[in-house]
Amino acid sequence: DSGVTxxxxxxxxxxxxxxxxxxxPRSGDLSVYWYQQSLDQGLQxxxxxxxxxxxxxxxxxxxxxxxxxxxxxxELNLSSLELGDSALYFCASSVAGDRRNTGELFFGxxxxxxxx
Amino acid sequence: AQxxxxxxxxxxxxxxxxxxxDCTYDTSDQSYGLFWYKQPSSGEMIFLIYQGSYDEQNxxxxxxSLNFQKARKSANLVISAxxxxxxxxxxxxxxxxxxxxxxxxxxxxxxxx
Numbered sequence: 001d002s003g004v005t006x007x008x009x010x011x012x013x014x015x016x017x018x019x020x021x022x023x024x025p026r027s028g029d030l031s032v033y034w035y036q037q038s039l040d041q042g043l044q045x046x047x048x049x050x051x052x053x054x055x056x057x058x059x060x061x062x063x064x065x066x067x068x069x070x071x072x073x074x075e076l077n078l079s080s081l082e083l084g085d086s087a088l089y090f091c092a093s094s095v096a097g098d099r100r101n102t103g104e105l106f107f108g109x110x111x112x113x114x115x116x
Numbered sequence: 117a118q119x120x121x122x123x124x125x126x127x128x129x130x131x132x133x134x135x136x137x138d139c140t141y142d143t144s145d146q147s148y149g150l151f152w153y154k155q156p157s158s159g160e161m162i163f164l165i166y167q168g169s170y171d172e173q174n175x176x177x178x179x180x181s182l183n184f185q186k187a188r189k190s191a192n193l194v195i196s197a198x199x200x201x202x203x204x205x206x207x208x209x210x211x212x213x214x215x216x217x218x219x220x221x222x223x224x225x226x227x228x229x
Binding site for chain 1: 149151153159160161163166207209211214215216217218219220221222
């Protein structure tokens with residue numbers, strides 16, 4: 001158990017719909033990351049938050065948005081869903097970086113989204 | 117620009133043999149961390165091993181070791197005595213400034229009995 005909790009684990013929805021994925025980071029971790037992994041693909045970085053503020057943005061579509069709340073949990077909102085959005089969405093958390101950049105990413109189990 | 121390159125999309129290894137998964141990186145950061153993750157078919161991401169850019173000794177964790185060659189910017193993962201349960205996708209990653217992580221495209225390892 002990594003300590004990162006993601007809900008829901010599985011989600012099936014239709015094209016054009018909107019879904020929200022939720023993530024609770026490990027206790028004490030200030031950084032939250034979202035990744036998308038399509039079938040048999042690598043990890044595509046979507047967005048990173050640090051203590052409630054957006055820190056970095058990757059290849060995140062305009063139809064997608066995210067935020068990190070004061071209690072440090074994060075939500076990823078996916079709207080106007082398309083078939084190609086079907087993927088495994090990971091949330092991960094990490095301690096704040098020190099000078100030597102230790103501190104691995106702890107991944108949740110992922111939310112598997114299927115768009116029909 | 118920060119980049120992680122894994123040039124082996126797929127590899128086979130015989131059970132009980134050692135295997136090396138390649139990873140090269142590019143960074144202008146002075147301080148960085150290198151990580152390897154395993155993703156079995158069940159999908160979860162499992163942290164395997166970490167190497168800091170200032171660490172002079174190669175990291176080891178059980179059957180996993182990281183062959184760190186800083187001048188060549190390589191951080192290869194060596195798995196000794198492969199087991200069937202090692203069959204999985206393996207990702208190399210780098211952590212740089214501002215807590216940014218960069219992942220390679222992964223190597224799919226198949227261990228043959």
